[in-house]
Amino acid sequence: MYKQALIDALAAKTELTKADSAKLLDALLETIVEKVSAGEPVVLVGFGTFKSAHRPQSVGRNPGTGEPLTIKETSLPKFAPGSTFKGAVAEAFHRRQVEKAAAERAEVEKAAKQAKTARAKKSDAADGKNKKKKEPSGN
Numbered sequence: 001m002y003k004q005a006l007i008d009a010l011a012a013k014t015e016l017t018k019a020d021s022a023k024l025l026d027a028l029l030e031t032i033v034e035k036v037s038a039g040e041p042v043v044l045v046g047f048g049t050f051k052s053a054h055r056p057q058s059v060g061r062n063p064g065t066g067e068p069l070t071i072k073e074t075s076l077p078k079f080a081p082g083s084t085f086k087g088a089v090a091e092a093f094h095r096r097q098v099e100k101a102a103a104e105r106a107e108v109e110k111a112a113k114q115a116k117t118a119r120a121k122k123s124d125a126a127d128g129k130n131k132k133k134k135e136p137s138g139n
Contacts, residue, residue, distance in 0.1 A: 036052050
């Protein structure tokens with residue numbers, strides 16, 4: 001989902017205009033970026049935590065030459081999903097797996113039924129030919 005689709009969904013769920021939903025989303029994202037950039041975690045209970053993670057200086061290697069190089073220390077944004085969010089994603093995955101298995105089962109049953117019908121038609125056609133061969137000719 002892209003930003004505009006998220007704005008549309010917010011507008012539909014909150015009865016806000018799309019313009020107000022866009023302002024709300026922009027303000028939310030701006031606030032998260034400001035707080036995390038300042039080193040303050042943003043905790044949305046059940047959804048997750050946005051935080052800043054420090055990565056210390058390290059030594060790496062240039063993949064082309066193998067020469068050692070220094071990787072500078074930095075701070076990176078991290079997101080840790082909350083239990084409610086993780087549970088919802090896992091439940092949706094499980095539901096899709098069950099639906100997929102049911103659809104596959106239905107497809108196999110349909111194919112088996114079609115094959116059985118085709119065999120029956122072929123058998124009936126063969127029986128019809130055999131009856132014609134067995135009938136005595138009018139001579």
